[in-house]
Amino acid sequence: MIAIIKYNAGNVQSVQNAIERLGYKTIVTDDLAMLTCADKVIFPGVGEASSAMRYLIDKGLDKVIIGLQQPVLGICLGMQLLCKSSEEGGVEGLGIFDNEVKLFPALDIVPHMGWNNFSSVKGPLFKGIQLADDFYYVHSYYATLSESTIAVNTYIQPFSAALQKDNFYAVQFHPEKSGKVGELLIKNFLEL
Template sequence: MIAILKYNAGNVQSVENAIQRLGYDTIVTDDAEVLKSADKVLFPGVGEASSAMAYLVGRGLDKVIRDLTQPVLGICLGMQLLCKFSEEGNAEGLGIFDNEVKLFPSDDIVPHMGWNDFSKLEGALFKGIKVTDDFYFVHSYYATLNESTVAINNYIVPFSAALQKGNFYAVQFHPEKSGRVGELLLKNFLEL
């Protein structure tokens, strides 16, 4: 069973639709026992970091997420919340990744929105995907680079487009809105 984390953030329905198109059964849930027993957990999100973290902490889901041992994929806000800190609302994150999430400098148009490729891609999520393949991004905040960075994009500054550490995977872009390559990335995750 594929669990999609239900919390105070949007975009859950499009992720659920993308997973179901690949032929998998899904459940959208905030039930700790269901999350713990799922084969895979997706942590999508569009929203604001501090209010989303408050929701997770208020329901004890912060501890549940940190303790998951199956593959977990954070998407967009889900990725940012897996980091240690976000400037958006000065939110303490889950700390899975030792990255900070910062607001893009106003040297160009913010948010970063549109189709972009990469300067680095590595790891199991990107099997069959090239650095020249485009994914859809829409975000005003970005995760810094560090040893967990497995994909790099550059918009105003270089940033982590994807992270991986142990059983935790995360992407800043929206695979569910990225056509064929997004579908391939989700398939790669589901087959881990």
């Protein structure tokens, strides 16, 4: 079973639809036991970092997420909350990744919205995916580069388009809104 974390952030339905189109059963839940025993966990999100973190802490989800042993995929805000801190609301994150999340400088249009590809990419999440393949982004905040960075994109400046450490994977873009190439990335994750 694939568990999708239910918390104070949107975009759960489109992630659920994308996974079910691939033939997998999903459950959207904030039940700690169900998250712990799921085969894979998806941590999606569209929203604001500080209110989302408050919800995670209030429900005890913060400690459960950190302790998960199965593959976990953070998407967009989910990725940012897996980092150590965010300038959005001055919040401490879950600290899985040693990245800071910062606001893009206003040197171009913010948010970064639309299709973009990578300048570098590595790892099993990107099996069959090329540097030139475009994914869909909508974000005003970005994760800095670190040793956990497995894909780099540039908008105003280079940033982590994807991260990986142990069983935790995370992407800044929205694979569920990225057509066939996004579907391939989700499939790669589900087959880990």
